[in-house]
Amino acid sequence: MRLRNKLFIQHTITIIMLLAAMYVVVNYTLSKSMIERDSQTLSQYYSLHRIEALKIVNDKKISIEQLFSGTYAPLIASHLAANSNFQVQLFDPEGTIIGDSGNKEDLVKRSDIVAALGGQTATVITEGEAGKVLIYASPFAYEGRIVGGFRYLLDLNQHEQTLAEMRRWFIGVALGCLLIALLASYSFSFFLMKPLHALQQALKLVAIGDFSRKIIVRSQDEVRELADDFNLMSEALQKHIELLHYEQGKQKTFYDNVTHELKTPLTSIIGFSDLIDKMERTDDIRTCNVYIRKESTRLLQMVEELLQSSLKGDEAWRIQLERTDLAALLSDSLRILEPTLNKSAISTTLLADPCQVYLDPKRTQQVLFNVIDNAIKHSECTQLHIRLEHADGQCIVRISDNGKGMSDSEVQALFLPADEKPSRPISAQSHGLGLLLCRQLMKLQGGSISVQSREEQSTDVELFFQTELQPSQILLQN
Numbered sequence: 001m002r003l004r005n006k007l008f009i010q011h012t013i014t015i016i017m018l019l020a021a022m023y024v025v026v027n028y029t030l031s032k033s034m035i036e037r038d039s040q041t042l043s044q045y046y047s048l049h050r051i052e053a054l055k056i057v058n059d060k061k062i063s064i065e066q067l068f069s070g071t072y073a074p075l076i077a078s079h080l081a082a083n084s085n086f087q088v089q090l091f092d093p094e095g096t097i098i099g100d101s102g103n104k105e106d107l108v109k110r111s112d113i114v115a116a117l118g119g120q121t122a123t124v125i126t127e128g129e130a131g132k133v134l135i136y137a138s139p140f141a142y143e144g145r146i147v148g149g150f151r152y153l154l155d156l157n158q159h160e161q162t163l164a165e166m167r168r169w170f171i172g173v174a175l176g177c178l179l180i181a182l183l184a185s186y187s188f189s190f191f192l193m194k195p196l197h198a199l200q201q202a203l204k205l206v207a208i209g210d211f212s213r214k215i216i217v218r219s220q221d222e223v224r225e226l227a228d229d230f231n232l233m234s235e236a237l238q239k240h241i242e243l244l245h246y247e248q249g250k251q252k253t254f255y256d257n258v259t260h261e262l263k264t265p266l267t268s269i270i271g272f273s274d275l276i277d278k279m280e281r282t283d284d285i286r287t288c289n290v291y292i293r294k295e296s297t298r299l300l301q302m303v304e305e306l307l308q309s310s311l312k313g314d315e316a317w318r319i320q321l322e323r324t325d326l327a328a329l330l331s332d333s334l335r336i337l338e339p340t341l342n343k344s345a346i347s348t349t350l351l352a353d354p355c356q357v358y359l360d361p362k363r364t365q366q367v368l369f370n371v372i373d374n375a376i377k378h379s380e381c382t383q384l385h386i387r388l389e390h391a392d393g394q395c396i397v398r399i400s401d402n403g404k405g406m407s408d409s410e411v412q413a414l415f416l417p418a419d420e421k422p423s424r425p426i427s428a429q430s431h432g433l434g435l436l437l438c439r440q441l442m443k444l445q446g447g448s449i450s451v452q453s454r455e456e457q458s459t460d461v462e463l464f465f466q467t468e469l470q471p472s473q474i475l476l477q478n
Contacts (some may be wrong), residue, residue: 007192011185019174026170027163035134039123042086042136049080049088049150050140054068068092068140068148072098089151093117102153112137116149125156134160195227201229208262211238265299266293267373271339291336298362302429319360319444325424326395326465327352327388329361333368341384344376349460352388355395357465359445365466367438367449371399371461374435379403397463406453414451415439446470 053076058065066072073090081088081101090099095113114124116137124135132152139146195215202213211234215227267445272288272295279285330352334341341348375381381403406414414435435449442449446466453459 007189008182008186011189015178015181015185019178023167023170023174027167030166031159031163036164037122038134038154038159039136041136042134042154043121045084045086045152046136046138046150052080053140055113057086057106063143064147068098070098072103075099077101087153089153090148091116091151092148093146097146097151113149113151114150117146118134121147132160135440199230202234204235206237207323209236209241211241237453261304262299264291265295265302267340268295268336269299271343274343275339293447295336300366300372301362317361319359319441321360321445321469323356324359324364326355326357326359326364326397328354329359329364330368330386330388330397333365337369340376341375346376346382346384348386350383350386352386353390355388355390355467357467358469359447359465360441363441363445367441367463368397369436371462371463374400375399375403375459375461379405381458393463393467395467399461399463400458403457405455405457405459407455411453 015254053067056062056072056076057064060072062072067076068090069092073092077088078101087100087102089097089101091113092098095110095117112122112124113134116139119139119141121139122135122137125136126133126135134156136152136154137149138151139149141147182274198215202215205211207212214231214234269292270294276285276288279288309341330350334348334350372384379401381401383402385398385400387398387400390400416436435451439449442463446469447464449464450462452461454460
């Protein structure tokens with residue numbers, strides 16, 4: 001059963017119980033009020049009748065005992081009951097009815113007479129042949145002794161008819177109120193359930209990953225608090241999921257870049273290994289072994305850094321800046337790449353004068369390897385020109401090839417994350433995979449990287465290095 005129906009049934013039962021209780025209370029109160037009113041009226045009549053009886057005793061010159069005798073009592077009862085709607089009876093000290101104004105049946109129940117002869121006023125309701133009768137009995141005391149009493153019998157049929165009419169009116173009004181209350185309850189439950197229904201629909205959307213639905217409640221109650229809490233929960237879940245996606249994206253990009261970086265030393269090791277088989281001079285073999293050992297050590301260091309980075313949950317590369325001769329670093333890097341360049345039939349020229357700059361040698365060498373490796377794999381060039389220049393407190397490394405070049409859109413996509421790059425043919429899907437990491441490494445060293453290309457002509461890559469240590473780099477070093 002739905003909550004709305006449960007609320008409606010609960011309200012219906014509650015209203016019916018309240019109306020039933022009101023019916024009992026009102027019926028009892030009205031009946032009691034009418035009886036008390038009639039009893040008070042009869043009491044007032046008794047006071048008047050007592051005065052009139054005493055007057056008769058004085059006027060007729062009769063004794064009080066004769067008043068309550070069979071001779072005078074019937075006449076007095078008839079006289080007192082004239083122009084009234086109740087029956088008057090007189091009884092003697094023995095409890096015998098000696099005067100009666102009516103011809104109705106004599107009620108066998110005499111407990112009221114016994115109470116009156118005991119000096120108390122008695123009110124009794126009893127059943128007669130024609131219905132309920134109210135009996136009011138009061139003692140008649142004279143000179144300190146009870147010489148008899150007056151008894152009044154009031155037919156309650158008219159009262160019962162009045163009560164029945166009032167009951168019918170009450171039931172009619174109660175049914176009308178019940179109908180109005182149920183309609184109001186149904187409408188109220190509709191407005192109460194409306195935000196809950198909206199919350200239910202929003203929860204279904206949350207279950208499928210849609211957090212856009214917001215619940216708006218104008219009332220100042222628990223339902224609004226529930227709606228506000230749901231909105232906060234939805235926003236928190238959305239931010240948490242977005243953060244998870246962001247972290248997953250960063251992790252994927254990081255490992256993609258690292259995987260690409262591992263290729264360079266592996267390629268150099270394989271290239272020098274191939275050259276050893278073709279060499280006869282011991283010095284040349286030793287030189288190849290030196291470079292193989294050097295690249296193997298660099299590869300091992302990269303793997304260790306990757307493991308440390310994974311354990312710490314930090315994907316950023318650590319930078320250790322030192323003053324280095326950039327020309328010597330370029331020469332050493334080309335020597336490492338020489339087997340790969342020769343295998344690809346690419347001739348290389350290097351024009352570099354000594355230039356002292358602040359950089360991280362290992363990271364800078366990774367950038368150089370990435371740039372030259374991209375030129376080897378993707379540019380289809382036959383010549384590679386590298387030139388080192390000085391300009392305004394910077395050293396600029398320009399790497400130019402005579403390859404097929406790139407369009408402006410391809411140049412703009414070089415530094416985009418892998419998942420944001422536009423789709424390209426399969427042969428070009430790996431183009432520029434490490435350039436995003438190159439830019440990050442250059443930025444951490446206080447430098448930068450730029451690429452210009454002309455289709456079917458050439459591509460120029462410029463690397464900018466600082467000759468002086470910047471304040472931010474000093475803090476980074478510390």
